[in-house]
Amino acid sequence: MEHLLAEWYDIRDLGNAVGHFLTWVDDRGGPSWLPYFVSGIIGVVAILLWAVLSQLGFVWIERRLIGRIQVRLGPNRVGPFGLLQPLADALKVLTKEMITPANVDRLLFWGAPAVVVMPALVVFAVLPFGEHMQLTDLSVGLLFVIAVGSVNSLIVFTAGWSSSNKYSLLGAMRTIAMLISYELIQVLALLAVAVYTNTMRMGGVVAWQDHYNVWLIFLQPLPVFAYALAGAVEINRTPTDIAEAESEIVAGYHTEYGGIRWGMFQVAEYIAGFAIAAIVATVYLGGWTLFGLEEWVPGWLIFLGKVYTYFFLFIWLRGTLPRLRIDQLMGFAWKYLLPLMLVNILVSGFEVLIWQEKDLSAGVVLPIFAIVNAGLTVAMMVGWARVMGHTGSIGEPRRAQLISDVGGVYYEPLPGGRA
Amino acid sequence: MDDTGSVVAFWALAVLTVGSALGAAAVRDLVRSVVCLVATFVGVAGFFVLLSADFLAVAQVLIYAGAISVLMVFAIMLTPRAERNNAETFFRWPALAIALSLLGTIAAVALTTDWATTGQGFEETASVIGNALLSTYVLPFEIASVLLLAAMVGAILLVQED
Numbered sequence: 001m002e003h004l005l006a007e008w009y010d011i012r013d014l015g016n017a018v019g020h021f022l023t024w025v026d027d028r029g030g031p032s033w034l035p036y037f038v039s040g041i042i043g044v045v046a047i048l049l050w051a052v053l054s055q056l057g058f059v060w061i062e063r064r065l066i067g068r069i070q071v072r073l074g075p076n077r078v079g080p081f082g083l084l085q086p087l088a089d090a091l092k093v094l095t096k097e098m099i100t101p102a103n104v105d106r107l108l109f110w111g112a113p114a115v116v117v118m119p120a121l122v123v124f125a126v127l128p129f130g131e132h133m134q135l136t137d138l139s140v141g142l143l144f145v146i147a148v149g150s151v152n153s154l155i156v157f158t159a160g161w162s163s164s165n166k167y168s169l170l171g172a173m174r175t176i177a178m179l180i181s182y183e184l185i186q187v188l189a190l191l192a193v194a195v196y197t198n199t200m201r202m203g204g205v206v207a208w209q210d211h212y213n214v215w216l217i218f219l220q221p222l223p224v225f226a227y228a229l230a231g232a233v234e235i236n237r238t239p240t241d242i243a244e245a246e247s248e249i250v251a252g253y254h255t256e257y258g259g260i261r262w263g264m265f266q267v268a269e270y271i272a273g274f275a276i277a278a279i280v281a282t283v284y285l286g287g288w289t290l291f292g293l294e295e296w297v298p299g300w301l302i303f304l305g306k307v308y309t310y311f312f313l314f315i316w317l318r319g320t321l322p323r324l325r326i327d328q329l330m331g332f333a334w335k336y337l338l339p340l341m342l343v344n345i346l347v348s349g350f351e352v353l354i355w356q357e358k359d360l361s362a363g364v365v366l367p368i369f370a371i372v373n374a375g376l377t378v379a380m381m382v383g384w385a386r387v388m389g390h391t392g393s394i395g396e397p398r399r400a401q402l403i404s405d406v407g408g409v410y411y412e413p414l415p416g417g418r419a
Numbered sequence: 420m421d422d423t424g425s426v427v428a429f430w431a432l433a434v435l436t437v438g439s440a441l442g443a444a445a446v447r448d449l450v451r452s453v454v455c456l457v458a459t460f461v462g463v464a465g466f467f468v469l470l471s472a473d474f475l476a477v478a479q480v481l482i483y484a485g486a487i488s489v490l491m492v493f494a495i496m497l498t499p500r501a502e503r504n505n506a507e508t509f510f511r512w513p514a515l516a517i518a519l520s521l522l523g524t525i526a527a528v529a530l531t532t533d534w535a536t537t538g539q540g541f542e543e544t545a546s547v548i549g550n551a552l553l554s555t556y557v558l559p560f561e562i563a564s565v566l567l568l569a570a571m572v573g574a575i576l577l578v579q580e581d
Contacts, residue, residue, distance in 0.1 A: 150485030
């Protein structure tokens with residue numbers, strides 16, 4: 001804790017207070033491992049508290065927002081504006097009976113919900129909430145978040161398989177299939193970031209964006225889109241919640257779970273959602289920086305603002321889009337996104353090479369790259385979609401397409417307005 | 420490897436790794452066996468962390484615990500006779516003999532080798548490994564990638580319908 005910025009009461013970075021506390025512990029002549037131990041405990045407890053509180057808040061926000069999108073009220077009975085609804089739900093889930101079906105593999109059936117929250121929480125260890133508010137700045141942070149995410153899907157698979165229920169097994173298989181498809185996309189999306197920033201540290205990525213005063217979303221528009229989609233797939237949220245599609249396979253991998261075991265999957269899904277939002281906010285949206293505003297506003301508030309804004313996008317998508325089919329989603333990853341991502345890596349590599357070899361100034365070269373990449377992204381997406389045979393109908397639909405598609409008869413309205 | 424924390428971590432990881440490896444071999448149920456194997460991979464990743472090889476540790480989790488085990492799960496799911504699980508087989512004793520001789524070889528090599536340690540510590544192992552792969556060891560690296568490409572093309576050819 002040698003580079004303390006400010007006094008302990010400086011709330012722009014809560015790391016200050018923790019740092020002062022640790023120096024105080026150190027000055028009292030405690031053993032050398034004690035500060036590490038204490039700071040680890042503080043970080044873990046803080047992240048846990050934040051995650052649980054955010055979740056309780058967002059359960060309410062999501063249900064109200066979805067209600068608004070779907071033109072209904074949403075929960076509004078328990079407490080003012082239904083604010084206590086998440087607490088009531090939590091109590092209900094905690095006290096519900098947990099039923100264990102007869103033929104399940106008991107060890108795995110009980111083990112999966114016990115560990116399912118862990119990967120989602122571990123991701124936050126490498127994400128900086130502020131300059132000094134990071135549990136550990138791993139030198140391979142970008143890889144770490146992907147690796148941990150892939151373990152998550154394996155736990156979900158274990159849950160589905162051990163239920164010995166065909167719908168659970170189908171959900172589990174879908175999870176694994178989507179993991180294989182979209183892990184590749186995630187790696188390629190974050191690889192482009194590493195190519196640009198020349199580091200895999202989360203702190204380093206944020207520092208790079210701070211130093212050049214540019215968010216990577218402007219330099220890498222295609223990976224942001226791809227990562228957002230891959231993240232949504234990984235956490236099973238609604239446009240892509242194929243592993244638990246209730247219209248097809250009951251509730252997918254958690255069909256047989258009830259009570260708090262089901263609750264654990266729900267908590268894990270939410271926290272993983274925050275994790276994806278936090279990764280996007282850190283890697284592509286500048287983390288805790290906001291073009292100098294972090295001097296006045298606490299960096300962690302900026303970061304939380306970005307995370308919550310991004311999570312709002314998840315909710316909005318959930319309320320707006322219908323669920324995709326599994327073959328559509330898999331085909332989209334392999335046939336559409338993968339070639340584009342490979343081209344993007346190549347282009348990014350060339351750009352960084354030109355930048356470094358010619359020793360150009362960042363102020364000139366980064367705007368050009370941003371424009372080139374944006375243009376290239378749009379051109380590639382439209383062009384590749386055309387090549388794949390999706391022409392798309394642009395303009396106002398004159399009448400419902402579905403009627404003619406299914407061979408129905410459509411009568412042009414009579415001049416008088418009667419059909 | 421001198422302070423208490425490292426020693427405790429080493430033995431905890433050793434118990435996890437060896438115990439789950441034994442479990443992977445001994446458990447009858449194939450999916451449980453895969454889960455045990457994943458625990459082994461995670462334990463090995465922990466050893467890499469203890470050795471300050473953080474890139475290798477994350478790569479271990481990503482590739483082995485994340486990808487290879489998924490491949491095994493797929494293999495189990497798509498094999499018609501998988502419900503037979505780890506049945507009695509004719510190869511039990513030959514397999515044990517081969518495994519024991521392999522163990523003996525590895526142990527002998529590990530005990531007789533003069534393990535060279537670099538004097539300086541690396542700040543970031545990822546960049547050191549990357550530089551080594553693309554300069555000193557570029558030929559094996561390229562050969563490996565061509566081999567993987569050939570395997571991929573071969574797999575596509577095998578399952579092609581026409």
